[in-house]
Amino acid sequence: MASRLAPAKVNLFLHVGAPDATGYHPLCSLMTFADFGDRVGVAGGDALDLVVDGPFAAGLSASDDNLVLRAARALIAEARRPVEPVALRLEKRLPVASGLGGGSSDAGATLRLMREALQLPIDDGRLEAVAASLGADGAACLWGRPVLAEGYGEILSPAPDLPVLDAVLVNPGVPVSTPQVYRTLDATAAFGSVARPAMPEALETPQEAAAWLSTLRNDLEAPAVAVAPEVGAVLETLRGEPEALLARVSGSGGTCFALCASDIEAEGLAERIEAIAPRWWVKRCRLGGPWD
The missing domain is CATH 3.30.230.10 (Ribosomal Protein S5; domain 2)
Structure with missing residues (x-):
């Protein structure tokens, strides 16, 4: 096959x-x-x-x-x-x-x-x-x-030229409904501008990528946390860890990601999160692509 x-x-x-x-x-x-x-x-x-x-x-x-x-x-x-x-x-x-x-x-x-x-x-x-x-x-x-x-x-x-980014994905095990997240966003009317932000041609290091991304946002993050407070617990945990250059919700929620400076930092962060919350799904990975 x-x-x-x-x-x-x-x-x-x-x-x-x-x-x-x-x-x-x-x-x-x-x-x-x-x-x-x-x-x-x-x-x-x-x-x-x-x-x-x-x-x-x-x-x-x-x-x-x-x-x-x-x-x-x-x-x-x-x-x-x-x-x-x-x-x-x-x-x-x-x-x-x-x-x-x-x-x-x-x-x-x-x-x-x-x-x-x-x-x-x-x-x-x-x-x-x-x-x-x-x-x-x-x-x-x-x-x-x-x-x-x-x-x-x-x-x-x-996309801008990006380095391969070592990251940790964390999901609390709670499915998050995308339609419900959008309904929550609509109820708050907290919409953002969708004009293309100023983007560099290339980002050389994970630190540069995280610094630039920190000036941007996920407009579905707050609604996702409102729908599933467990996602907020993951986000707060990741943002409190020293290896996380940037922590954010992906998409309409469920999973958060943390960008790290290297594979060593990502491995350490993943192991600590697994020890802190053994019921959470934790995956160390690299971000980029295509891979296959």
Whole structure:
């Protein structure tokens, strides 16, 4: 079975504007990707089928609304020709509803893997359009490389040159509903500007990256903490640790990340957090990409 990494997405910053007449929120976000995530596999089969396993499989089903199956069906439709059936496997290694773009990244890995495995004559532009049709993060998560996303997430441009960032991801084990976070944001009307911030062409060190990012924000952080106070406990803990150059909520919450100066600092921080809160999910990783 051929397989591909579906890397965790981390929003280094996420600015969210007021909803428009359609109810959608414009945004501006710098996304990067971890060298860890779910894994998608594909092999020949008798019918299009999906098996979900892994440590967080219990939080998902293999039903038609799973983004892996939705991506597979969308790609088959885009191929516009008979396509042999495949058996798909999703190893769910990321917490569900965790702000790490797991479903969108799973879909992106499925699209890349199936195009290659079935040798489908679909160019990158068409593949990106299919990915974008699957959700706001779909296009950004297709290639798993750092990217600036604007509009509703569909307008992509290259990220500044970033060093590989050693980081620690921490999730308290509480799923966080993205719609609920947005409803909380709407109730407070604490919207930010989504104008593209001044960005350097390159950031040479983790310290430079953290200093620049500290001038920016995640506009969903406060609503996520209001929805799930456990996320606030994680954030407070990380911000109190000396290795954390910057600690912030990723996406609409569930998971927080801390940037560290090196792998040594990240390892020390991860080990201490595991000792402090053994029930939290803690993962040391590197941020950058693409990894696979």
